[in-house]
Structures are given as C-alpha cells and as structure tokens.
Amino acid sequence: MQKIVNKINKGLKGAVTIPADKSISHRAVMFASIAKGESVIKNFSKGQDPLSSLNVCKALGVQAEFDNELLIINSTGKLNTPSIALDCGNSGTTMRLMSGILAGQNFNSTLIGDDSLSKRPMKRVIEPLSLMGAEIKSNDFKAPLNIQGKNLHAIDYNSKLASAQVKSCILLAGLNAEGKTSFTEPYISRNHTEIMLKYMGANINIDCKTVTIEKSILEPRTIEICGDISSAAYFIAAGLIVPNAKIILKNVGLNPTRIGILEAAEKMGGSIEILDKKIVSGELVGDLQVSYSNLKACTIEGEIIPRLIDELPVIAVLATQAEGTTIIKDAQDLRNKESDRIKAVVTELKKIGADIVETPDGFIINGKKSLKGGTEVETYHDHRLAMSLYVAGLICEKPLLINGFEWVDISFPEFEKLFNSLSL
Ligand code: S3P
Numbered sequence: 001m002q003k004i005v006n007k008i009n010k011g012l013k014g015a016v017t018i019p020a021d022k023s024i025s026h027r028a029v030m031f032a033s034i035a036k037g038e039s040v041i042k043n044f045s046k047g048q049d050p051l052s053s054l055n056v057c058k059a060l061g062v063q064a065e066f067d068n069e070l071l072i073i074n075s076t077g078k079l080n081t082p083s084i085a086l087d088c089g090n091s092g093t094t095m096r097l098m099s100g101i102l103a104g105q106n107f108n109s110t111l112i113g114d115d116s117l118s119k120r121p122m123k124r125v126i127e128p129l130s131l132m133g134a135e136i137k138s139n140d141f142k143a144p145l146n147i148q149g150k151n152l153h154a155i156d157y158n159s160k161l162a163s164a165q166v167k168s169c170i171l172l173a174g175l176n177a178e179g180k181t182s183f184t185e186p187y188i189s190r191n192h193t194e195i196m197l198k199y200m201g202a203n204i205n206i207d208c209k210t211v212t213i214e215k216s217i218l219e220p221r222t223i224e225i226c227g228d229i230s231s232a233a234y235f236i237a238a239g240l241i242v243p244n245a246k247i248i249l250k251n252v253g254l255n256p257t258r259i260g261i262l263e264a265a266e267k268m269g270g271s272i273e274i275l276d277k278k279i280v281s282g283e284l285v286g287d288l289q290v291s292y293s294n295l296k297a298c299t300i301e302g303e304i305i306p307r308l309i310d311e312l313p314v315i316a317v318l319a320t321q322a323e324g325t326t327i328i329k330d331a332q333d334l335r336n337k338e339s340d341r342i343k344a345v346v347t348e349l350k351k352i353g354a355d356i357v358e359t360p361d362g363f364i365i366n367g368k369k370s371l372k373g374g375t376e377v378e379t380y381h382d383h384r385l386a387m388s389l390y391v392a393g394l395i396c397e398k399p400l401l402i403n404g405f406e407w408v409d410i411s412f413p414e415f416e417k418l419f420n421s422l423s424l
Helices: 022-034 048-059 092-102 123-131 164-174 192-199 229-241 260-267 302-320 332-336 341-351 383-393 405-410 415-422
Strands: 003-005 013-017 037-042 063-067 070-075 108-112 135-137 145-148 156-158 180-184 204-207 210-214 222-224 246-253 271-280 283-291 322-328 355-359 362-367 400-402
Touching: 003 383, 013 415, 022 037, 022 048, 022 070, 022 092, 022 164, 022 192, 022 222, 022 229, 048 063, 048 092, 048 405, 092 108, 092 123, 092 145, 092 164, 123 135, 123 164, 164 180, 164 192, 164 210, 192 204, 229 246, 229 260, 229 271, 229 283, 229 302, 229 383, 229 415, 260 271, 260 302, 302 322, 302 332, 302 341, 302 355, 302 362, 302 383, 332 341, 341 355, 341 362, 341 383, 383 400, 383 405, 383 415
Parallel strands: 013 246, 037 222, 156 180
Antiparallel strands: 003 400, 037 070, 063 070, 108 145, 135 145, 180 210, 204 210, 246 283, 271 283, 322 362, 355 362
C-alpha cells in the first residue's frame, strides 16, 4: 500500500491514548498460557505480532477469547502437542520466547516465520538452550526451528548481547529446568519478563545485570497492559519537530528500561513533561506533554542503546532537525531487526535530503537540514521504517510517497488514525 504524507503547516494539537505495549502483550498471552486457570488480559495489542503469539498459544491447546476489550485465557497449565507448524509471522519476540517455553515440553514442535523472520539470527537462543539440554534443529541457525522437547537443566549464562528476547527465552526455559538458572547481560535490557513472572508468582530474583530463576508454577492473573513507548516514540518525535506542536500522549509505559528515548530527547533539548505517574500491573505508566523544541545534536552510545533500540530509526529523523552532529554508536544489532535498520534508515533519509552517514554500528547525522520530500521511499517490510518515514514526511517541503505502508499494522494499526486526530 502506498501512502502520501503531506507537510503539516498548522502544527499538531490535542491528546491521544497510546495503544497497548507490544512486548508486554506477547508476554501476557504466553505467560497466561502456561499458568493453570483463567487469566484476564486488559488492553491486549491489536498489532499483528502479538496476534501471532496468541495464535501460537491457541495452536498449543490454550483457550483464548476476546470479550470486548478483554482477552480471556484459560489454560490447564500444560501445553498440548501442536498438530500444525507454529507460525510466528514477522515476530522475532514470538519465535525467541516460545523457543524457551517449548524446549522443556514433552513433545516435538516446529516454529516457522515469514521471509523476514526466516532470515533473522536464532543462534543467540539455540546456543544457550542447547547448553540447557535442548534439542533444536534449524536451517543454519535460522527458522524453521524444530524443537524436540527435553528435560532441561539450569545454566549460568553470560550473554555477550544485551537482548531482552534472549534473556526472556532463557528465563522461560529456566522456569521448567532442574536447578537455578542465571542470565547475566552486559547492559540491562527491557525487564517486562522479570516483572510479569514475579507478578505471576515465579521464583525469580533480580540483581543488577543478573537475573536468577528457579523451577516455578505460574499463577493466573489479571494483567492490564499499558501504552507502548515505542509507539509513542513517533508522536514524541513529531511533537518535537513539527513547528507549533503541543500534544499530550496518554497512558505511556515508562519502565526505566524502555525510556531511553526520553533521556535522549532531553539531552537534545526537547520539551517533554511527565504529567502523572502510576503503577499498572507492576509497570510504571504516565502521560507525556510534548512541545515543539529547538533541538541540538548529541551522542547516543553504550548502556542506553538497549533502552531505545527500537526507537533509533525515528531518533535519526529527530537528529536531522537538531543543530550539530548527532552520533549514534554501539547499535550494531540494529542490522538484525525486521530489516537492516542502519542501511535502510541511511538509504531512505538520504533520498529526502538528510545528511546522514552509515557506520558499522550506527549513524552520523548532520543537522539541521530541511527535508525536501517530493520522492518515493521504501519500508523494507519493516513497520518501524514505515512509521519513522511518515514522521519525516510531516516536515518535508513536498509530499512524500511511502511504499509498503501496510507494514505499520505489525505493531500499530491505529497509527494514522491517531495522527490525523492531532492535525489542525
Ligand atoms: C523485544 C526486544 C528487543 C526489541 C524487540 C522486542 C522484546 O529485541 O528490539 O522489538 O519484546 O523482548 P532484542 O531483545 O533482540 O534486542
């Protein structure tokens, strides 16, 4: 689907409620599926990725039904042998987390994905799971993954990557393994798994960069899912760079392991006010007020990277409007996402007039540059590219034509409707 984005001349005003967090939605449906009894999930994401997780759980015999805004999950606490291959669609989170759950079952299963997911690296989960005794056959460490369920044993794993998907996979395998499993990461990645497992009664302990888990039975719960800061990121960026914008973003998840974008925006001189904070199902949540700001360049590197990894494409757009040279480094794993996001961002932003250079582990962006538009750009089957280019389009001199805009539905089907509600 092609989308034409026009420059916003009068600014952005008003308030939007940010839809449900994708990461938390995946975890809610998976963890409810292995807890015995009825769990109620409030505000489950409508994105295609979390729906892939839901469908995989259903194929494993879990009962799941929508009742208006509630998703009701009923499970015996045991998964059943699936009669079909488990289709993870475009979702790396589904494949990597489910492989941790499936490795310790008493049946055989196969995880498959779309073309993009079938090219993404799975060695990062196959290797540690194998150390726990798992038996996984793959296509040169890529999907399809054939998992022969085994009795697992605990390991102490020191990960080179700061990846919440790898960490969650090993913790979920540890939930079903003999002994005490520990996972240590170089920097702290998002900790929704730890928060939710604790909320559901798992025997889990967090000590800085090391998480330890013991074999535990999960209890069913009511889980309310907050808004996704990774979805809010497009509104935050637009609010900061569209002249005369002043918008309120409601119900945004503010988990400290996810708010790198707020810290980076603050460093760049962006005006973002947190209006009120509360805890919902163990997660910190608040409303944000974002206003147009004169931005300055900054360097983004090191421990903040896992806390804003999914926001880097739209942060690159932000940096085109910041005075000076913004440097983003230590983000080499961005090349292993739904697309090679370093190459894709640089190629497409250059087309519209940005001064941006590709480096092995990030970008260098010289601002402030007026973006020309008046051209076609590509999304590489990547939802975050599509939404970042849309935000760039809002300040391009001439209309921007985005090809493959339908990929937005992977995480944020309500995206354009919400943007339109803010336009004057
Ligand atoms: C996610 C973790 C991150 C992120 C992805 C969602 C999660 O991936 O990029 O969109 O829900 O755990 P990595 O763990 O591979 O960094």
